[in-house]
Amino acid sequence: MTRKLATSLATLVLPNPVVVAAGCGGTGRELRPYADLTALGAFTTATLTPDPRPGHRPPRLAESPSGLITSLGLPNGGVDGFLLRDLPWLTDRGIRTIVSIAGPDAAGYAEVARRLDGIPGIAALELNLTSDHERIVSAVRDVSGLPLLAKLMPDGVVAAAHAAVRGGADGVTLVNGLPAMAIDPGTLRPVPTGPGALSGPAIHPIAVNAVYEVHAALPDLPIVGTGGVATGWDALELVLAGASAVGVGTALIHDPGAADRITAELAAALDTCHLPSLSAAIGRAHHDRPPDPRAHVREMETTG
Amino acid sequence: MIAEPAGIRGEVLSVKRAGAYHHLTIRTPGIDPATRAGHFVAIAIGGPDPVRLARRSFWVFAVETGGLYGGTVEIVVEIRGAGTAWLAGLRTGHKVDLLGPLGKPFALPREPVSCLLVGDAYGSAPLFQLARGLIGRGCRVHMLLGAADEAHLLGALAAKRTAGSLGIATADGSAGVAGPVEVLLPDAFRQYGIEVAYACGPHPTLQAVAEAAAAYGAYSQCALEPRMGCGTGLCLSCVVELEERGRSRTVRGCVDGPVMAGDTVCWEYA
Numbered sequence: 296m297t298r299k300l301a302t303s304l305a306t307l308v309l310p311n312p313v314v315v316a317a318g319c320g321g322t323g324r325e326l327r328p329y330a331d332l333t334a335l336g337a338f339t340t341a342t343l344t345p346d347p348r349p350g351h352r353p354p355r356l357a358e359s360p361s362g363l364i365t366s367l368g369l370p371n372g373g374v375d376g377f378l379l380r381d382l383p384w385l386t387d388r389g390i391r392t393i394v395s396i397a398g399p400d401a402a403g404y405a406e407v408a409r410r411l412d413g414i415p416g417i418a419a420l421e422l423n424l425t426s427d428h429e430r431i432v433s434a435v436r437d438v439s440g441l442p443l444l445a446k447l448m449p450d451g452v453v454a455a456a457h458a459a460v461r462g463g464a465d466g467v468t469l470v471n472g473l474p475a476m477a478i479d480p481g482t483l484r485p486v487p488t489g490p491g492a493l494s495g496p497a498i499h500p501i502a503v504n505a506v507y508e509v510h511a512a513l514p515d516l517p518i519v520g521t522g523g524v525a526t527g528w529d530a531l532e533l534v535l536a537g538a539s540a541v542g543v544g545t546a547l548i549h550d551p552g553a554a555d556r557i558t559a560e561l562a563a564a565l566d567t568c569h570l571p572s573l574s575a576a577i578g579r580a581h582h583d584r585p586p587d588p589r590a591h592v593r594e595m596e597t598t599g
Numbered sequence: 600m601i602a603e604p605a606g607i608r609g610e611v612l613s614v615k616r617a618g619a620y621h622h623l624t625i626r627t628p629g630i631d632p633a634t635r636a637g638h639f640v641a642i643a644i645g646g647p648d649p650v651r652l653a654r655r656s657f658w659v660f661a662v663e664t665g666g667l668y669g670g671t672v673e674i675v676v677e678i679r680g681a682g683t684a685w686l687a688g689l690r691t692g693h694k695v696d697l698l699g700p701l702g703k704p705f706a707l708p709r710e711p712v713s714c715l716l717v718g719d720a721y722g723s724a725p726l727f728q729l730a731r732g733l734i735g736r737g738c739r740v741h742m743l744l745g746a747a748d749e750a751h752l753l754g755a756l757a758a759k760r761t762a763g764s765l766g767i768a769t770a771d772g773s774a775g776v777a778g779p780v781e782v783l784l785p786d787a788f789r790q791y792g793i794e795v796a797y798a799c800g801p802h803p804t805l806q807a808v809a810e811a812a813a814a815y816g817a818y819s820q821c822a823l824e825p826r827m828g829c830g831t832g833l834c835l836s837c838v839v840e841l842e843e844r845g846r847s848r849t850v851r852g853c854v855d856g857p858v859m860a861g862d863t864v865c866w867e868y869a
Contacts, residue, residue: 318835319833319834320833321831321832321833325831325832325833325854326831326833328603328604328605329605329606329698329831341835349840349848349849350835350838350849352868353825353826353836353837353838353868354826354836355835355836355838356653356826356828356834356836358651358652358653360650361649361650361652362652363652363653363828363834365828365834365836367835367836370835370838370849495652496652545652547833548652548653548828548829548833548834549643549649549652549653549654549829550606550643550696551606551698551829551831551833552606
């Protein structure tokens with residue numbers, strides 16, 4: 296199974312395309328009773344900022360149909376806290392680690408990247424971006440030799456991907472959560488109280504579309520597809536649209552054992568669709584004809 | 600002993616109405632024998648293709664390990680929304696996706712001291728298992744239970760049988776003293792020479808117990824009920840602010856609690 300699922304992201308070789316999405320796997324330790332992180336493609340950390348951040352006040356979470364609306368405010372222990380407490384735990388277990396980073400501005404991103412440069416055990420950096428893509432990626436590129444993944448919002452995603460590539464990104468992660476809000480029936484006020492982001496199966500088709508559009512525009516750009524992946528078929532959809540790896544995030548909030556299950560289901564879904572390997576599936580949705588005229592019918596059956 | 604959480608495919612054995620609550624007994628094969636009062640379980644809502652993604656967390660009301668079913672957990676459900684209504688509507692034989700035991704439970708004193716257990720409404724749920732544990736250690740157990748009305752009083756009969764003394768308060772006066780359970784605190788601390796106070800319920804109750812304990816030189820442990828999304832430490836939504844030795848820090852209610860030392864919690868935060 297390992298060889299069938301093997302994939303790569305720029306210079307990064309992964310035995311399994313399923314990665315833990317940023318901010319959804321805690322420090323890694325929380326998943327230990329339920330998942331084998333070493334067997335997964337990679338573990339993406341919560342977003343690190345130069346200094347520790349407590350994050351927003353609660354309520355930070357609301358539920359919506361097939362989605363979660365969260366407003367955490369990037370709580371994290373800062374770069375030093377991460378290097379002291381969390382990275383050693385991950386590297387001791389051979390867990391491939393993608394570090395998500397952000398800063399108040401381009402210099403802040405670059406500061407985090409500079410302090411992480413040359414530290415063993417970091418496989419790549421993922422830049423949690425909302426705007427100013429080219430300038431921020433370029434500032435990080437100047438100080439880091441690590442593979443850089445630009446995590447983008449779905450809005451204007453093709454232009455943002457072009458900008459990230461101009462800045463020096465090696466790949467993109469699609470997509471970040473969408474702006475969202477619910478109203479609390481008790482307080483009659485917005486919940487969460489801070490600016491919310493929608494994740495979960497509700498945004499999955501948006502992620503598939505973003506991956507498809509970016510792959511069509513930039514066919515050689517490695518893509519980590521992420522957004523509402525809850526089953527192996529969801530993961531395969533992103534791959535068929537053009538992703539080389541797939542992030543699992545909100546599914547872990549619901550079920551901390553989801554990543555292992557999705558990996559097994561993804562391998563089975565490749566068989567169902569008569570695809571010999573993951574690499575044969577990447578971008579397959581852009582081809583004219585399905586590999587087997589009956590395969591389409593079977594897919595619909597497997598997805599209900 | 601630290602309990603190991605696990606994902607458990609449970610099965611509903613029984614659902615019983617008691618006042619405003621539903622008591623669910625769930626078969627939980629393999630649940631860790633180290634499950635204690637103050638541990639909780641997080642249950643997925645809506646079956647294998649869920650629309651509601653946040654788990655609902657419930658205090659362990661009672662736990663049996665081994666035995667005929669290979670382990671059972673009893674929880675108390677109050678219908679507060681669609682998720683809890685779904686759970687209360689389950690019937691014998693229905694499957695339940697459950698994680699547990701989760702969180703850090705109540706700590707029991709080494710010495711046989713005088714203890715006060717204060718519960719408000721659904722928050723009384725973990726106190727009965729706690730009372731049995733304390734009595735097993737030779738502690739004297741006094742209980743105070745409060746609720747909006749008699750239907751929301753949880754376990755008054757069990758408390759009468761278990762505790763050395765029982766005080767009851769309801770907001771509408773339908774049982775016991777009229778008012779919040781907090782009005783019973785000063786007398787209880789004075790009368791019974793309380794050394795450790797345990798509390799579970801909404802923040803105002805917990806804060807009152809923590810402050811009364813501090814005023815009477817007692818130690819307090821408060822089981823918090825912040826809004827949780829996962830129960831496993833991943834979603835970072837159930838944060839609580841603590842202040843110790845003049846320094847404040849934000850912790851997660853689910854994995855760093857839910858039981859906290861009452862004198863460390865910043866009650867204004869949540």
